[in-house]
Amino acid sequence: MSALLAKPLLWLAVTLVVFEAADHLSKRSQRHPLCHPVLLSTPILIGLLLMTGTPYATYADATALLSFLLGPAVVGLAVPIWRQRALIRRLALPIVLALSAGAVTAVVSAVGILALFGAPQEILASIAPRATTTPVAMSVAEQLGGVPALAAMIALFSGIVGGMTATPLFNAMRITDYRARGFAVGVSAHGFGAARAFQVNSTAGGFASLGMALNALATASLLSILALLT
Amino acid sequence: MLDAIALLLVCQLAGEFIRQLTGLPLPGSIIGMVLLIGWLAAVQRERPTLAAVSGWLTAHLSIMFVPAAVGLIDEGEALSRYGAGLAIATAASTILTMVVTVLVFRWALRRFAAETDAAE
Numbered sequence: 001m002s003a004l005l006a007k008p009l010l011w012l013a014v015t016l017v018v019f020e021a022a023d024h025l026s027k028r029s030q031r032h033p034l035c036h037p038v039l040l041s042t043p044i045l046i047g048l049l050l051m052t053g054t055p056y057a058t059y060a061d062a063t064a065l066l067s068f069l070l071g072p073a074v075v076g077l078a079v080p081i082w083r084q085r086a087l088i089r090r091l092a093l094p095i096v097l098a099l100s101a102g103a104v105t106a107v108v109s110a111v112g113i114l115a116l117f118g119a120p121q122e123i124l125a126s127i128a129p130r131a132t133t134t135p136v137a138m139s140v141a142e143q144l145g146g147v148p149a150l151a152a153m154i155a156l157f158s159g160i161v162g163g164m165t166a167t168p169l170f171n172a173m174r175i176t177d178y179r180a181r182g183f184a185v186g187v188s189a190h191g192f193g194a195a196r197a198f199q200v201n202s203t204a205g206g207f208a209s210l211g212m213a214l215n216a217l218a219t220a221s222l223l224s225i226l227a228l229l230t
Numbered sequence: 231m232l233d234a235i236a237l238l239l240v241c242q243l244a245g246e247f248i249r250q251l252t253g254l255p256l257p258g259s260i261i262g263m264v265l266l267i268g269w270l271a272a273v274q275r276e277r278p279t280l281a282a283v284s285g286w287l288t289a290h291l292s293i294m295f296v297p298a299a300v301g302l303i304d305e306g307e308a309l310s311r312y313g314a315g316l317a318i319a320t321a322a323s324t325i326l327t328m329v330v331t332v333l334v335f336r337w338a339l340r341r342f343a344a345e346t347d348a349a350e
Contacts, residue, residue: 015293015296015297016293019292019293019296023292036292037292037293038292038293038295038296038299041296042296042299042300042302045296045300046300046302046303049300049303050303056300056301056303056304059297059300060297060300060301063296063297064297066293066294066296066297067294067295067297067298069287069290069294070259070291070294070295071242071258071259071262072235072238072239072242072259072287073284073287073288073291073294074242074257074259074260074262074263075238075241075242075245075259075262075263075266075284076238076263076266076280076283076284076285076287076288077263077284077288078241078263078264078266078267078270078284079266079270079276079280079281079284079285081263081267082266082267082270082271082276083276085271091339093338093342094334094335094338094339094342095335097334097335097338098331098332098334098335098338099331101330101331101334102327102330102331102334105323105326105327105330105331106323106324106327109319109322109323109326109327110319110320110323111319113315113318113319113322113323114312114315114316114319116315117312117314117315117318117319118315119312119315119316123308123312123316127316127319127320127323130320130323130324131323131324131327133291134291134295135259135291135294135295136257136259136260138295138298139257139259139260140256140257140260142257143255143256143257144255147301147305147308148298148301149298149299149300149301149302149304149305150302150305150308150309150316152295152298152299152301153299153302154316154320156299157316157317157320157321158320158323158324161320161321161324161325162324162325162328165324165325165328166328169325169328169329170328170332173329173332173333175332175336177335177336177339179335179339180332180335180336180339181332183331183332183335184327184328184329184331184332184335185328187327187328187331188324188325188327188328188331189324189328191291211331216260216263217260217263217264220256220257220260221256223255224254224255224256227255228254228255
């Protein structure tokens, strides 16, 4: 048994089975943000590691195949951006201005508020890319000296908050333009925001996907410039 | 199918190479994404296999970051010390970012896009 615990096969299989079960529950909840499969499967897998006394490094090695796919997946975000090029060209100014304002607000407000709690550099670096899609948040945080696991959790939580508050927030603000609503939730709450926007309206969904993809680029660039300056 | 996988990996590899060469604190995959946009713009057409592969990867993004999320197992101390701060900062920043982005987008649409939309 102990020989098996150190092999990739066991933990890859366990991760896929646990995730599939979590995904099934998530579907049954009609994709409620709080029933996200990652949110459900992570504590179960942590429990299994603790029960079997498996160090995280062993688990990470065993599941490296899954983590590896994040890189090509991020590269593939080029496809939705390229596909929306006509839209980007037509609404260039609103898109660039709103994207810049959103990217700066996300970084400054998240880092600024967390700094009030006296958090050290590595925790601040983990929250800085919080508005980007989770794999981008993880790799940007790592580049800045942050903790990828924390960055992943923070990005997930951003997505949950954005997905749950966007509709009541924009209704209260009397924003009726679905292009603006979709773009804003995509910039601030990445894939979760886009998923929620598609439930509301397909225009909002398209703009949310665009906001998500462009903000991955904008926030990563902004933070790398800031890192070079400091 | 393999051609699209090769294209994604070559872009990422080139991005990684540029990152190491320039010392930019930007993930190689993000540089690779910019390179792929450039490549698509240069050839002006998207192979169906590329759409299929990148679509499949995006659709299954969630399970790919499960191993990283499980890394929270070693972050108990940070979470117990800064958990409240992290939750408050993340929630407040998410809502504030939506407010700022939506207002700037709506203002800019009215200010700059009115003519183009009216012309259509």
